[in-house]
Structures are given as structure tokens and as C-alpha cells.
Amino acid sequence: MKDFLEALNAFYRIALALPEQASTIAWKIDALHFFEITIMFAVAALIAVVAAFYVIRFRRRTGNFATPRVTASIHGELGLFGGLLGLFILFWVIGFRQFTEMGLPPEDALDVYVTAKQWMWKFSYPEGPASVGVLYVPAGRPIRLNLTSRDVIHSFFVPEFRIKRDAVPGTYTSIWFEALHPGRYPILCTEFCGTGHSIMRGAVVVLRAEEYDAWITGTAPAPPPRPTPLEPAIETPGQLEDRGRLVEIGREVAARHGCTGCHTLDGSRHIGPTWLGLFHRSERLENGERIFVNEAYITRSMMDPQAEIVAGFPPVMPSYQGQITPAETAAIIELMKSLSQPIRNP
């Protein structure tokens, strides 16, 4: 019987093109869906057959205009009404049990604080480390996510876990899950939040318990991120001449503040101007003026981006005033310089 149910679950999951069920709640949510959709298909087919039958059986024949007055028996009406009501109450009971289960995390759940921001996910742990874009969790343990937003409403969605929760500015919302086994699962934003909404991706990296303990205590570094096709790629070092630590710091800062969500490092066109070849270029602004891209312009762009918009780009860059330190701006400028220098032979 168990094998039959598992085979049925696999059949439905593949037929409906759903991703794998990678959390403890996933198969339950799917099961309710499969149950409901089967009943609805059966009822719809029944209605279609009955309607076709009546259309043919009681079609108008010549000269017969009047129809007999038909009233349903009280038993028929009550039976139909009661049956349908019972069916929907059954759906509700199953759904409500799942709803409460998803709303009440177990006592021993690990807390993670999630901040959604246009257009990135940031994670911080009570034990200390912070992460941008990648949520590290151990397998087999319940994790409670406390979600908030820095600007507009976002929504945290991991399809393989079947969990979704809005991240609302000004308040915390909460959702919990338990991942079944190690793996890497994409995070998507599922509440429209502006130009970068569809690329606001992240990843849940589920580690084995020992690996997670090593990471969170700082004993071992995090496993190197291998971006899936859905995540925006961050340039890996080694292709350009190494100008010292500040450029590497610039890359980290650019990732941490989400710059690479809009500005590419490889010349490809995106929401903001690419940084490849940007430094010391003469750029044309929206108002027709020409400016020379130097340290001053780059810093002004970070503090008051709406003042000097490059022609052909949308005015969507947020201000980093008060959010980025002078040392970080210097690191970003050094990074941009490194992307404009010709590669020197060692």
C-alpha cells in the first residue's frame, strides 16, 4: 500500500511538472493538491458527460415547445448540498491542519534572520556569521526563518520545500522548514518588488550536520558557491591582473551591497552600466551632458544616484548614503580601476 501511494505521488509530481519534495512538509502539501485535483477532474468530467447526455436526450424536437415542470426531491437536493459541503469541509480540514503545522515551528528550531532588500536576500545567524544570497542550513533539523524587508514587500519562496512567506517592511514574519537531505535549492522572490524582481535569486545550501557545525563555528569555510543558472553570476578572480587586496575586498563589498545585482563586471548590459571599462570613460548623461567617470563621479553616484543618470539606463539605483563606509567605496573604486586597466604581463 505504501509503495502504491509512493508510486502515485511520483506519478502526479512528474505529470504536474513539480520539483522534488525536499522538505518534511512538501509531500503533505502535494498530497492535498493531488487529492483535490483528482476530485475536481472527476467532477468536471462527470458534469461534461451529463451535460452532453442532456443536450442530446432533451434536444428540441419539432413542434414540442413546452417542457414539463420539474422540481427536485428534497432528498436529492439535500444529498447534493450535503455531499458538496462535506467535500469542501474535508479539503478545509486537511488544509487547516497543514496551515497550523506550517505556522508552529518545533521547539528546537534553529533561528535564522532573513532580510529581503531590492534585489537580494541577506541572512544572519544568532551565532554570528552573515551571508548574502546563500542560506546555509543543516539537513534534518527544523529551521525557523524570521523574515523582514528593508524597503518594499518581497516574498521568500523555495519551490522544492513548498514554502512561501511574505517579507514585509516594518515587521517580522516567520516560516519554518526541515530539509530532508543535503543539496542546493534556489530561492525566488515571489512578490513583485521592482525592476530586479525576477533576478532576485538566492540559494539554500543544505549541508550535512557536521559540515554545518564546522561552518557556523568558523572552523571551516563555507563550501565554495557554484551558482546555478538561475543565480546572477559573480565574476571569479584570476582573469584580471591582481592589484592587491583592495580589489578583492571590492569584489566582496560589491557582492555584499548587491551592486552586482544591477552592474555586471564582464561588459554585458544589465540594469545599470557595466563596470568593465567604466573607469575614466566619458559617459553621456540623461540630460545630454558629458561627464568623466572618476573617483568623484563614482562616489556621487553611490550617494545621490538620481542626480546624474547615464543615458539609456533607468533611474532605479538606491542611495547608499550612510550605508557604505569610505573604505568600502575606495575598494569598489579600486575594483572598477582593475576592470579598466589593460592586462600587464607579469
Added chain:
Amino acid sequence: MSTTQTPHPAAASPAAIRNYLNAETTVRSWLFTTDHKRIGVMYLVATIGAMMLGGIFALLIRIELLTPERTIMDAMTYNRFFTLHGVIMVWLFMIPAIPSAFGNFLVPLMIGARDVAFPRLNLASFYVYLLGAAAVLAGAMAGGADTGWTFYPPYSGQTPTAVVPILAGVFILGISSTMTGINLIVTTHTLDRKSVV
């Protein structure tokens, strides 16, 4: 069944009978009409036109979605297009189509009334609809909004796009729908031939 039948009135050519379409045929007689059938027809034409316009946006969205990366428009334009598609379809087509187009035409017929309870309010509701539609289209000309047709704050309060004219238009369209609603409710309550002596 009898073998001889008296000529049915409808057997005469429909065009020969005086009806709501041919009683007067001037443009003035349509634009200043208080006849519920004519107002219903005007609403139907307007809402079908709105459906076509919303449909054009839908087709452009579908063309953009043919490839994963940019096909014909960038992200900001795409956001404006799906917002306009939603706003036009919901407020200029879907909501007025049932009560204002079909309701105005059919409800008096269904209850045996000569017209709705407030025929001039009915005409006014149509012009308020046109005013609201004009405001929405003015917002569309000004670039449209990029918030989605649900206009969720805080994003809708932060975006620099043309949210205000579109929302003003939606508000005016709401006034038009309310006028139609009051009209039909009073009509069904007071003009129903079976309950009114």
C-alpha cells in the same frame, strides 16, 4: 399542432420594425440617449475596445517571454506593460462589462420594466466611465506605472512612474460603477412588475 399558423409579428423583416437601433439614428441621439439598451450598447463597444487594448499588451508580453533574456523590451518596460495590461483588463473591461454593459441592457427586460430607475444617471455613469478611462490612458501615455495592477505599497509609493493618474482614473471608474450599481439595485427593487402593483 395546427397546420395553419397566423403570421408571427416577427416574421416581418426585423429592420422594418421600430426598435432601439433605428428609432433615431443621429449621433446626437446616441450620445444624449437615456435609453438603457443604447447605453448598454455603448458600454459594450467601449469595454470590447478596452479588451482589445489590454489584449495588445498581453501579446507584447507573450512576445517578450519567448526567450529567457531580453527579446523586445527591457525589464522596466515589461513591468509597465504587465501593469497596464492588468489595469485596462480589470477596470476598463472586466468590471464594467457585466453590470454596465449586460446589466443595463438585460435587467429591465428581465423584470418587465420600461427602463432603469434613473435613466439620466445611467447616461452620466457612461460619461464618468469615459472620464476615468481617459485618466488611465493619460497615465499610460505618461509611461504607465510599473507596480503591477495591485499597486502594493510601499513600492507603489516609492516608484517614480505615473501611478497617480492611473489611480485617479481607477477611482473615477469606481464612481461610474457605483452609479450603475445604485441604478440597478433601485431598478430591481422598485420596477419589478410582479411585485409592484
